[in-house]
Amino acid sequence: MADPESTADKRLAERRQRPDRVACVWCDAEIVVRRRGRLPCWCSSSCRHRAWEQRRAAACGRVAVELVERVVEVDVPVTVTETVEVIVLPRGSAWVDALRDLARQIDVGLVYDRDLPALATQLDQVIAALTRRPGLRTRRHW
Numbered sequence: 001m002a003d004p005e006s007t008a009d010k011r012l013a014e015r016r017q018r019p020d021r022v023a024c025v026w027c028d029a030e031i032v033v034r035r036r037g038r039l040p041c042w043c044s045s046s047c048r049h050r051a052w053e054q055r056r057a058a059a060c061g062r063v064a065v066e067l068v069e070r071v072v073e074v075d076v077p078v079t080v081t082e083t084v085e086v087i088v089l090p091r092g093s094a095w096v097d098a099l100r101d102l103a104r105q106i107d108v109g110l111v112y113d114r115d116l117p118a119l120a121t122q123l124d125q126v127i128a129a130l131t132r133r134p135g136l137r138t139r140r141h142w
Contacts, residue, residue: 018033018035018039019033019039020032020033021033022039022040024041024042024043024044024047025041025042025047025051026042026043026047026048026050026051027043027047029043029047030043031043106119
């Protein structure tokens, strides 16, 4: 049977066993524990002072706040929807209908008088281009 005093001594020894290292209460840095004395709470005097400032602010009902200024740049993709007017020019025989529609608009006054000189100049260039074509040099339809 085991001696009750030796069992109590073992329990006391287990209870008194000290850790080799502990973490700082403020910054969680590792602190080496000495064999004798109190267990350390802070790794340095600056951590001890910061903890004291925090306790003092809490006792006054304030919260200690550390302001940090920095510029944060974030790239955000932006979707831009733009309406673009697409002008589809007539091709081939569709020009006949387009020019007929232009003549009708000029007759009824849908084309401004200020636009008529520029329009006449462009139509003269169209007629000159038509006369330069080999198939239309001999024939004059206008």
